[in-house]
Amino acid sequence: MNYGYIRNTAIDSEGTMQRQALSPYAIDQIVYEEQYRSNDQLAEMIDGLQEGDQVYTASLTCFAQSLNQLQALLERFTKKKAVLYFVEEDIQIDQTLKQSFTELVHLLTTFQTQATSLMTKAAMEEAKERGVTTGRPRKKDDNVNRAIELYLSGDYTLKQIKELTNISKSTLYRYLNEDY
Numbered sequence: 001m002n003y004g005y006i007r008n009t010a011i012d013s014e015g016t017m018q019r020q021a022l023s024p025y026a027i028d029q030i031v032y033e034e035q036y037r038s039n040d041q042l043a044e045m046i047d048g049l050q051e052g053d054q055v056y057t058a059s060l061t062c063f064a065q066s067l068n069q070l071q072a073l074l075e076r077f078t079k080k081k082a083v084l085y086f087v088e089e090d091i092q093i094d095q096t097l098k099q100s101f102t103e104l105v106h107l108l109t110t111f112q113t114q115a116t117s118l119m120t121k122a123a124m125e126e127a128k129e130r131g132v133t134t135g136r137p138r139k140k141d142d143n144v145n146r147a148i149e150l151y152l153s154g155d156y157t158l159k160q161i162k163e164l165t166n167i168s169k170s171t172l173y174r175y176l177n178e179d180y
Contacts (some may be wrong), residue, residue, distance in 0.1 A: 001053045002025065003029050004019075006018045006031070007036060008035060009061070009062065012062075036119075049082040057085070060115075144165075146165050
């Protein structure tokens with residue numbers, strides 16, 4: 001049996017790019033993980049694998065979320081004697097790799113960087129859905145308050161306000177839009 005494994009990611013939320021990457025292969029069944037941080041569908045698929053089954057996935061980052069998870073998953077595939085193919089990296093786990101050690105380290109470093117980025121984006125999206133604001137909260141300082149007072153007095157030009165307070169026009173307008 002040939003499986004295609006697709007994971008919802010922040011940059012491919014519907015799996016469209018991954019489906020396109022897998023389209024050249026004769027895939028019998030697509031397994032779709034709806035949540036990036038979930039592994040339920042992947043675990044279920046691996047449990048059902050038989051010797052000789054093949055799983056195609058678009059890339060390392062669509063398959064695993066960390067090097068530790070990748071290692072554990074590869075061990076499960078090896079025990080099942082199933083074949084796993086990463087399209088983007090052109091790696092098939094039952095074959096000897098053609099890359100040099102330097103290329104392998106680069107590949108793994110790239111994977112870890114992308115995986116960390118995708119995990120961060122997924123966490124930020126989940127937080128946003130719960131109504132949590134992310135990032136550093138803005139705090140008005142005395143210069144901003146002084147710039148607002150000068151602006152509201154009508155006695156100063158924007159250029160004069162910037163010279164007196166070192167607050168840019170865009171920052172001043174942003175605070176004015178928030179408060180007034």
